Amino acid sequence: MDPMDPTPPSAAHPRFNVFGRIVEVRREGALWQAYRVGADGKRTPAGFVIPDFVAEDELAQFLEDLFHESASPHNGDVHRMA
Template identity: 50%
Template sequence: MRFNIYGRFHVDVRRENDAWAVYRAVPGKRTPFEEVVIPADVPADELATWLDDIFHEYAGHGDMVEPIPD
């Protein structure tokens, strides 16, 4: 699942070995975003809310974390 973080950058979140793996997504590649660790028990449908909680300091008024369709 890919998410737009307030229009500033994108992250790609994947389930790997029963854990969430987070990557910084840029055109043509993705690199591990090791500073971001999502607890394994966070359900997929709550990832946008969880990412919003983590990255809220980057938000402007009315900005949202939004899923990017595949």
């Protein structure tokens, strides 16, 4: 998959608002790949690793645990986007 692919996300590629930053997570083979999504919709590698044993329904909690120091009064949570 090309990280610059402008194809809109699907349920197979969940997006999360991580304390104000948009992260798209894709399962590529046995591995998770994370991409930051810019305001223009372009994706770039996020630069962090999600262990392969993390289940899809655990992704939001994992991202919250990983980036909890980025929380602020205005961006205080992690949630899955539509």
